[in-house]
Amino acid sequence: MGEKILMKGSEAIAEAAIRAGAMAFYGYPITPQNETPEYFSRRMPELGRTYLQAESEVAAINMVYGAACTGTRVITTSSSPGISLMQEGFSYIANSDVPCVVVNAMRGGPGLGDIAPAQADYFQATKGGGHGDYHSIVLAPHTVQEQCDMMYDAFDLADKYRIMVVVLVDGLLGQMMEPVEFKDWADVKSYKTPDWATVGQGERSNRNIITSLEILPEDLEKMNLKLQEKYRTIEEIEVRFEEYKMDDAEYVITAFGTTARIAKTSVNMARKEGIRVGIIRPITLYPFPYAVIEKRVNQVKFFFDVEMNAGQMLEDVRLGVNGKKPVYFYGRLGGMVPTAEEIYTAFKKQIGG
Amino acid sequence: MEKGVVISGFGGQGVMLAGELLAETGKEEGKFVTFLPSYGPEMRGGTANCHVIISDEEIASPIIDHPEAAIILNLPSLDKYEPLMKEDGLIIINKSIVPKEVKRTDVKILQVKAQEVARDLGNEKTMNLILLAAYVEIEKPVSIEGLKKALRTFLTGRKETLIEVNEKAINKGIEIAREFLGVK
Amino acid sequence: MKLIYKAPDTMTEKDTTYCPGCPHGIAHRLISESLEEMNLVKKTVIVWPVGCSVFGYYFIGTDAVEAAHGRACAMATGIKRVHPESFVMTYQGDGDLASIGIAETVHAAARGEKITTIFINNGNYGMTGGQMAPTTLIGQVTTTTPYGRKPEANGFPMHVPEMLATLDGPAYVARAALDSPQHIIQAKKFIQKAFSAQAKRLGFSIVELVSTCPTNWKMTPVESMERARKEVLPVFPIGEFRVIKGVE
Structure with missing residues (x-):
């Protein structure tokens, strides 16, 4: 840990990723997150690492896919429309068991939408997005500091499970400045090319092939079952959430990211008036913390879900509540x-x- | 202690710089701070603004719905924030280009011909600092010494020559604030 | 008994999935021989495409990845940039490279990525059953041009090497053919030049190989080779379109 630096969220996230060991960045410009690739473009060459502006998001994610196949810590950052273009790559990455990190600074949609903060890519991020049965781990920070700490987790989780990790942020978190303290630099010199990486056979006795293709249905089913096994493990041990003033709560607000942060102020307003309300803030959106929702069902009178969308995480909250209490919603x-x-x-x- | 201020004006009036300087000062004094520049629909309507919160505790929402203090540098900003002000809140106004009177009677108002004052100091661009210093002196979210120290970290290299006039601006802001508070 | 002919060691024992008379086998052999002769096999990663050669990694025994349709050059870029010591090549058909993947191809070439692309032009989408490709000749009947390719409806064939040769990034751009022993010998030379361009880190290199598709062309292998010679080569002539200094 070092000193605190006042930094813009969209730049701090890049610095954190670099310190967490990002060795390569491939991306394509899109508002409202251009400061992030711009920051990478300054810092990566200084450190002798790879920065490349691709010709499109489609190319960018396939470059990420390529670098991921070599076991290199690789990242791309984009915003909603760009993330839509990357979905094909996400699906291939999932069924290839290769690690990478993707940051989505969500903006208003659908279509070209606008460039203002939104949370409308929840479904896309948590339920797959591309084709096929797959998941990515989805992390949702709510402060600049948390976002920076999370970049280390993102790379570690990606490597641990050979999976894509999505860090879901928004333009508000990107534009705001907060003091951040970065964790220690990852020891990138200790990184070794994993034995599964496709970098040329070299001294290895076997050759490596990375593919998402398995033409025989009985074999593809086995491949899928292995993926599902991985997801069950992740669901068992990687769930993260924050409970805010929940001990004596009679009501609970559920929210993630920026909205959760704003809702904390709402909770404090309510508490001043003697209303006992708390927040359950999922930090991993996949795996979703159903268990904590279930745990609080009997304690509270109702759930109140707040999001910057038309009610997406709402569906997961309802799954957790399972009809036992009312679930209300407020969204912009x-x-x-x-x-x-x-x-x-x-x-x-x-x-x- | 949690103090929030909205600084709002045209682009080029030093809105963001003043906000960042305040945030940097707060950080250096070990406080929790958030600096949120105009976002979303806020970006329309001829105002560039930022919300700065300085607190002893972790800050929840970085958005200020109802300012307890506002530094208003142009007319559209007054129109926008006057109705949103908290009761008993403080509005510091750049009277040089905001001749309009504030209608609300439940807020404290400090009007400063900031541009003229700054021009007299030798640099009209320092008007943001005059008003920021006045705010700091009145509300004390951070210390004046801290503000001056942070200023020096902002003005480095070629900008070093600007330190003197900006410090003068800060001192002028303090003077104006003390007059407003009725302190000698 | 004296061994006078054998498959290159780099080719696996596995039977290919290609149709009888398909020149993919020839192309695989030329690549394998060249990798061996240039001592590149153990450094090589081949990025395979979507198309008939989607299973190519079963037949050429190097490290391999399987790209999404058209994205091979992007994926190869991703690998090569973080592993410059690896020898990275793509193997792509005309639908993959010249249609859905043209952007990735052109930009990899423009950036001068130090990768090599072997581009198989057989004038149609072989694996999906013989639909029109960007390389389909005017008048050629395919399953999606049942009345023959018409310029007013389907535009004109694309000449990829000629296009790429206008860029500054490529070190070596050529077209060869697989229709005759002489042409095959020449194709191998071109492939080796392309490989050397990468080995010497000179820039992007590509060799188009004019191929055939007896099954979808509804011809015998011999007839298809004759068609390639008589009808395709006049439109897609053999040649080296860009050779920068240092390529051998």
Whole structure:
């Protein structure tokens, strides 16, 4: 740990990724996250690492795929429309068991939408997005500091499970400045080419082939079952969440990322008026923390889900609640950011306030 | 202690720089700080603004719905933030280009012909610092010494020559604030 | 008994999935021989395409990855940039390279990526059953040009090496053919030049190989070779279109 530096979220995330051992960046410009690739383009050559601006997001993710096949810590960053273009690559990466990190600074959609903060890519990130039965680990930080700490986790998880890790942020987190303290530099000199990497056979006795293709259905089913086994392990041990003022809570707000942060202020407003409400903030959106929702079902009167979309995580909250308590929803769309007061007012309506 | 301020004006009036300087000072003094520049629909309507929060505790929302303090550098910013101000909040106004009177009677108002004052100091561009220093002196989210120290870390290299006039601007802001507070 | 002919060691024992008379086998052999002769086998990663040669890694025994349709040059770029000491090549057909993957191909060439592309031009989409490709000749009947390719409806064949030769990034750009022993010997020379361009880190290198597709052309292997010679080569002539200094 070093000193605290006041940094813009979109630049801090790049610095954190670099310190966490990102050896290569491939990407394509898109607002509202251009500061991130620009930062990489300055820093990576200084460190003798790879930075390449691709001709498209489609090419960028396939470059990531290529580098991932060599077992190199590789990252791309983009925003919603660019992430849509990358879905094909995500699906291939999933069924190839190769590690990489993808940052999505979500903006308003659908289509070209706008460039304002949004959370409408929850489904796309957590339920697959590309074709086939697959998941990526999805992390959702809510402060600049958490976002920086999470880059280390993102690379570690990616390597541990040979999986793609998505860090889901938004333009608000990217544009704001907060003091950050970076963790120690990862010891990149200790990185060895993994034995499964496709870098040329060299001294290895076997050759390596990385492919998502398996033409015989009975074999592809086996391949899928192995993937599913990996997902079950991840669901068992990698769930992360934060509970905020939940000990005595009679009501719970569920929210992730920026919205959760704003909702904390709403909770503090409510608590000043004697209303006992807390927050469950999923930090891993996949694997989703169903267990903590289940655990709190009997304690609280209802769940109140807040998102910058039309109700996406809402479905997972409902799965966790499983009909045992009401689940209400408040959302803003198209890049509108709810205010703390607005959330509080909407919440109070449900308790008859 | 948690203090929030909105700084709002045209692009080029030093809105972001003032906000960043305040945030940097807070950070150096070991506080929690957030600096949020205009985002989303905020970016429309002729104002560039930033929300700065300085706190002893972890900050939840970085967005200020109802400012307890605002530094208003142009007319559209006054129109926008006057109705949003907290009761008893403080509005510091750049009177040089905001001749309009504030209608609300439940807020504290400090009007400064900041551009003229800055020009007299030798650099009109320092008007953001005059108003920022006045805010700091009145609300004390950070110390004036801290502000001056942070200024020196911002003005390095070729900009070093600007330190003197900016420090003068800070001192002028303190003077104006003390007058406003009725302190000698 | 004296051994006078054998498959290159780099080719596996596995039976290929190619149709009888398909020149993919010839191309595989030329690549394997060249890798061996240039002592590149153990350094090589081949990026395989989507198309008939999608299973190519079963037949050429190097490290391999399987790209998404058209993305081979991007994937190869990703590998080569982080592992410059690896020998990275793509093997792509005309639908993969010249249609869905043309952007990735052109930009890899423009950047002068130090990779090599072997481009098989057989005038149609072989694996999906013989649809029109960017290289389909005017008048040629395919399953999606049942009345023959018409310029007003389907545009014109694309000449990839000629296009890429206009760029500054490529070190070596050539077209060879697989229709006759002489042409095959020449093709091997071109392939080796392309490999040397990468080995010497001179830039992007590509060799188009004019091939055939007896099954979808509905011809015998011999007839298809004759068609390649008589109808295809006049439109897609053999030649070296860009050779920068240092390529041997």
